[in-house]
Amino acid sequence: MIQLLALDLDDTLLTEDLFISEENRKAVCAAETAGVTVMxxxxxxxxxxxxxxxxxxxxGRPGYMIVNxxxxxxxxxxxxIILDKPLEPALGMEVWEIVQGFGLTMQYxxxxxxxxSGPSKYTERDCLLTGQCWHxxxxxxxxLTVPRSKFVIPGxxxxxxxxxxxxKEALGDKANIxxxxxxxxxxxxxxxxxxxxxxxxxxxxxLGAQQVMAIGDxxxxxxxxxxxxVGVAMSNGKDEIKKxxxxxxxxxxxxxxxxxxxxxxIPEAFALNE
Numbered sequence: 001m002i003q004l005l006a007l008d009l010d011d012t013l014l015t016e017d018l019f020i021s022e023e024n025r026k027a028v029c030a031a032e033t034a035g036v037t038v039m040x041x042x043x044x045x046x047x048x049x050x051x052x053x054x055x056x057x058x059x060g061r062p063g064y065m066i067v068n069x070x071x072x073x074x075x076x077x078x079x080x081i082i083l084d085k086p087l088e089p090a091l092g093m094e095v096w097e098i099v100q101g102f103g104l105t106m107q108y109x110x111x112x113x114x115x116x117s118g119p120s121k122y123t124e125r126d127c128l129l130t131g132q133c134w135h136x137x138x139x140x141x142x143x144l145t146v147p148r149s150k151f152v153i154p155g156x157x158x159x160x161x162x163x164x165x166x167x168k169e170a171l172g173d174k175a176n177i178x179x180x181x182x183x184x185x186x187x188x189x190x191x192x193x194x195x196x197x198x199x200x201x202x203x204x205x206x207l208g209a210q211q212v213m214a215i216g217d218x219x220x221x222x223x224x225x226x227x228x229x230v231g232v233a234m235s236n237g238k239d240e241i242k243k244x245x246x247x248x249x250x251x252x253x254x255x256x257x258x259x260x261x262x263x264x265x266i267p268e269a270f271a272l273n274e
Contacts, residue, residue: 002266003207005031006066006198006224008216009042009052010129010181011253012234018129020055027259028056030269037205041066041194043150043180043220046074047112048130064204068109068149069180069220070197071188083200085192086147091174093144095151095187098170102163104155106140108148115143122154122183150188157182178219186220195223215261217241217253232261 007013007028015021020028032038038056042049046067053059053076063076073083096117099106107116107123114132116123117140127134137143153163164185167177176188194216202212210229214221217237225231226244233245236252247264249257263270 001211002036002213002230003211004037004039004202004205006039006041006212006214006228007258008221009040009044011217011236012215013258015254020052021256023256024258025055027262031262031266034266034269036266037063039064039066039201041198041224043069043186044130045109048132064201066194066197069186069188070194071149071192073197073201083197085189086149087151087189088147089145092148092151093141094171095167096141096144098166099153099163102159104153104163107152107154108150120154125183126154150186153185154183155185160185180218180220193223194221195227198224199227213265215258230265
């Protein structure tokens with residue numbers, strides 16, 4: 001029986017207009033009523049996840065939330081950080097030097113803010129998605145002297161695969177590098193991942209992988225879908241994610257795919273109302 005459910009947000013639980021559909025909301029609430037711990041697991045910052053926590057009535061009660069693609073785990077009871085895996089400054093400088101070679105910008109995040117080395121139309125998209133504001137840091141290298149949760153390289157989807165290859169060749173196993181959206185390349189600490197964060201939360205709850213279900217769509221979900229006993233890929237997800245999933249929804253994020261997965265793997269949630 002599934003006891004812990006981890007849900008990605010963008011392109012999974014959320015529709016294109018960034019809302020939780022009523023059908024998905026009801027399914028999530030039904031799972032919780034059946035005794036399942038529901039946890040949001042996103043690449044977003046805490047700032048941009050708060051509204052969804054409120055919609056699902058998560059704040060102020062025991063539970064957890066995976067933030068920054070697994071670099072951070074937050075307690076929903078009091079918003080305390082219970083796990084934090086930032087990148088060391090030296091690694092941030094290595095990333096920055098490589099990114100400059102491609103003529104691209106780089107960004108990191110604060111509470112409600114995105115700090116960038118320069119303007120980018122893809123950073124503008126990030127602001128629209130998250131409700132955050134961007135600020136240009138002229139002495140960008142100097143701002144990398146403290147640990148950061150993650151770095152994002154926004155750019156043309158046709159260009160970023162080359163940047164990803166260069167970063168992986170240069171950094172090897174020192175960093176976790178992946179695309180979260182076609183126009184966002186992310187760099188985290190090597191051991192920072194939604195999968196390791198999910199395993200950490202499951203252990204705190206005394207649960208094994210077989211009692212955990214994770215639902216996602218993109219490469220930042222690879223770790224948690226691989227680790228969970230039941231890994232569910234959205235029909236609109238990347239082919240690489242579908243290949244490692246135990247189940248692929250027939251419905252997309254636009255058509256209540258999360259509700260479909262909950263109905264299939266947590267039937268007791270719906271049996272209570274039938």
